[in-house]
Amino acid sequence: MQVVVTGSIDGTDLDGWARVVAADAAPVHYTPAYLRAYQEHPLSPYTAVRYLTVVQDGRPVAVLPCYLQQQGDPYGALAGAGLPTGDRPALLGHSWYCYDTRVPMLPTGAEQREAVLEVLLDALEKLRIAEGAGVAGLVNVAEHDPLLALARRRGWRVAPIVDRYQLPLQAAPTYESYLMTLGTRTRRTLRQYARRAEEAGVTLTIEAPTPARLASVCALTRLTAAKYGSADMYPEPAFTDFVMGLGEHARVARVDQGDRPLAAAVLLLDEQRLHMWVGGAAEATVDRFSPNYLLWAMEIRAAIELGKSWVEGGRSNRTMKERYGMRQLPLYACVTAEAP
Known part of the structure; x- marks a missing residue:
């Protein structure tokens, strides 16, 4: 496996990216249309965007968008969780407007999934150094995502950050x-x-x-x-x-x-x-x-x-959302130790 990094969504294998997103039933935030719209019209400023694609046997098997942000914690969410980012830029995925951070991946077994995540986090750590960021990491990750267990084993700092709410309609x-x-x-x-x-x-x-x-x-x-x-x-x-x-x-x-x-x-x-x-x-x-x-x-x-099948209710306002049928889904952030 290798990780291909590009600075534009149109520089990726768009068809391959879209196939991965569809196969993993990932949310709209990972579609090329969303990423292109955010790249061209960011709601929160960023210094650079980096699209990571894990390629195996010539085809994309996993994808992840990340943003290099001069102000790594613009809304104080990481600091509030006890994960300060320091004064240097931060390389984080997804954007703060996505409450469902994950690594979309082609369906596979647990062992292969972990291998893909290992390669991707290796690449993220190396990219942090290359970009001069103080920390790298992922925000708004679901509580039971295997990504969090792997981050802990790698010595990353992991902490609960916020809750999101979802209504099942099945x-x-x-x-x-x-x-x-x-x-x-x-x-x-x-x-x-x-x-x-x-x-x-x-x-x-x-x-x-x-x-x-x-x-x-x-x-x-x-x-x-x-x-x-x-x-x-x-x-x-x-x-x-x-x-x-x-x-x-x-x-x-x-x-x-x-x-x-x-x-x-x-x-x-x-x-x-x-x-x-x-x-x-x-x-x-x-x-x-x-x-x-x-x-x-x-x-x-x-x-x-x-x-x-689902209504996504975003974050906060627990009382009202639970009263009207939504369930609480705790989210976590995981970041590398701050660089010296």
Whole structure:
């Protein structure tokens, strides 16, 4: 096995990369379309991007995107987990906007999987030195990913970083069957809000993104994110340009009252999942209903109608997400020891 490193997604074996991502049922964040959109319109600045492809017998068997960041921990997530990155750049995968960091790989046995991961982490450590980074590592890795055990054996620092949330839909073939999985009061609230919104003349729409719609979504997203000090994660015009670059992987969900936008979100789609990516609302309550809850219900209904197996709810807001059926998935970060 060897690892091929390129500085552009279009410099990789695109067909081979896409085959690996599809075979591993990896999320949208690993598709060439997503990586190209983020490369050209980054939401958070990076110094360089490095695409690592493990090649065996002339074909790609595993892939990993990494970003060399001058400010390795821009949102303080690693420091909060006790993994400070120091003052030097950091080489990290995936981007901070991906809550599902993994090494997409062709299906294989446990022994071969570990061999591939060993080769890849060797390459990541060497690349850290070549790029002059203080640390290298992976963020937002699922708790039971074999990658974490290997990182520990190599002496990397491993720590819990945040939780993400996911709703399985295999047992909910219809929206009504989803509602029946919820508590009585929770189910009643969603139905009640839907009736009140209809009486108030509210329209619910899911459509392909346009620059004008995305500008509105970004404004609502920044308004909501500002409450948590994270509005800068969604800069314009990069936000609009990035989402437009996703093509068929992106949709816009809207809750409107006449010409007045009440709530909106960007949804990301891949073969198995609908991702509740980002969104916001102008007000918490309007005419005795919550626009945010309408948005939630609309997204769940859309995922079911599209035949998705999972709804990805992203990070944080545990109370609300668990009340509405999502399960908690702990995430970890693993980084090399800081270079002297």
